[in-house]
Amino acid sequence: MEKIEIEKPQEFLDLIAQNKDKYLYHDHPNDGIDLFTDEVIESYGWHATTFEEITYRTIAEFIEENCEGELYYNDHPMGFNGFVIVSDIVKVREQIKSFIIDSIKRLDLSDLDDDQLEALEFFGIKA
Numbered sequence: 001m002e003k004i005e006i007e008k009p010q011e012f013l014d015l016i017a018q019n020k021d022k023y024l025y026h027d028h029p030n031d032g033i034d035l036f037t038d039e040v041i042e043s044y045g046w047h048a049t050t051f052e053e054i055t056y057r058t059i060a061e062f063i064e065e066n067c068e069g070e071l072y073y074n075d076h077p078m079g080f081n082g083f084v085i086v087s088d089i090v091k092v093r094e095q096i097k098s099f100i101i102d103s104i105k106r107l108d109l110s111d112l113d114d115d116q117l118e119a120l121e122f123f124g125i126k127a
Helices: 009-018 039-048 056-066 089-105 114-123
Strands: 002-005 025-027 069-076 079-086
Touching: 009 069, 009 079, 025 056, 039 056, 039 089, 039 114, 056 079, 056 089, 089 114
Parallel strands: 002 069
Antiparallel strands: 025 079, 069 079
């Protein structure tokens, strides 16, 4: 993923407004990452986060390290602010799903609650 720093805060805020229909997520200084704008990926995240070890942050870090696209950011003293636009949403969906499934399979799956069992079913993982 290409990382593009926008140094002036106002320019960055303008860029966010211009790309609000394109970005996959916005990493805001106050809220962090609270949702993915793609419904499929948001559903993956919602199910995956029933496991404490998987968060929206870990999914975002995976995207930034492994998927094609651009990360625009402003590293202001008041806090990091960034957003990601991916090049191929279909490919990214596949990559994220594989990442989540692999992450879940590495966990201890012996004592699961109902939400976690539902997540296993959603991802097609046998307990």
